[in-house]
Amino acid sequence: MNLDVWWVTGFTIVAALSATVLMAGPGIGLAWLLARREFPFKSMLEVAITLPLVVPPVATGLLLLLLVGHRGPIGRLLDVVGIEVVFTWKAVVLAMAVMGLPLLVRTARAGFEQVNPRYEQVASSLGAGPGRVFLTMTLPLAGRSIVAGAILAFARALGEFGATIMVAGNIPGRTRTLAVAIYGYAETGQDAAAARLLIISVAVAFVALWFSNRLLRDRPVAA
């Protein structure tokens, strides 16, 4: 296998892992909020989080470009502090995170909803404050769903194409991911290289999904 294949594979996995880490905090927070709290415009927030699942990824990418591009509201702020996002590895991670977030939130939310609130109430009656209750009860009891959701989001990030190509482009050695490279090789007739990347993509995604399904199927007691 040539160097480009290895680089693309390594870069995609590292970027997908980074995106998973980046979305973990907000994703778990949003999942908990949606599962356990009632607030105005909750249904609007639910829809907004789910949008990337149904909107064409290229449209999501265009929206990101408008937001974090040099003339975008967030891009201008980032320019001030010297951070460039568009057409860099940061844009790849951002696109992957935005596209994977709905899967993490939906799966983790189901996990939080299945935690019997009695455990949290008992913990609190034993003197635990809200932070300790969350860390020692809610989080571990929903843990399998959160991990499964993170794996699903990781798998989704691995295969991200539309949003990535819009906001990060296809720059060899800088922003080229597995999906983008497969498209590039196929388009230029390099079928063997495209096939190699196809096999790698399928293998990594298969293992991730198998593990995620296993976690969800063996979900225990907590619930």
Next chain:
Amino acid sequence: MPNPIPITLDVSARLGAFRLEIHERITATAVALFGPSGAGKTTILDTIAGFRSPDRGEIEIDQHLLFSSERGVDLPSRERRVGYVPQDVAVFPHLGVRANVMYGASRGSAPPLERVVKILEIDDLLERRAAGLSGGERQRVALARAIMSSPELLLLDEPLTALDVPLRRTVISYLRRIRDELGVPILYVSHDLDEVRLVADWVVSIVDGAVTASGPVADVMPVGGPGA
């Protein structure tokens, strides 16, 4: 036997179409809330534990004011110092037995672990995982956990319901030892007359959210009397 403690339960709560009204001042060491399913017994425990706020009223345990709509007091659950043992989810399934028992022990002034472990006979269970315990073992571990949080009152929601008859007798003996040897007052929910007579010295009988009788067990439920 511990000294009887004064308990004020003055609770009005509305839950959909269900209305709970209880206005009792009790001095006892072990109070049984007795009544059929759906009478509102668990709701009363929930209001005492701070899981649910009454619409109005006052709850005071041994001169510790937990809730007063008039004075604007509604202590969070963690500050109420009640040891709650639920009926359905007695132990934390993802923790070991020792971690369960010690969960609330950091609150200070907990009785020595060895003593609690000995009274409830759970020394052989301490290093096991909670998920593999039997029904009776789970109840004992949950009781130990509640006691180790040094509560002013133990709240037990039908602690014997899920157990078979021989196990019930065993757990009743543990409850009596908790009451007598550790001196922890108990308020518990039951719909079993024998259980009430064996553990409680005061009974509050509730039907459809309203108190139908309240007083010393010997007066309200005399052996051989009505309801026996």
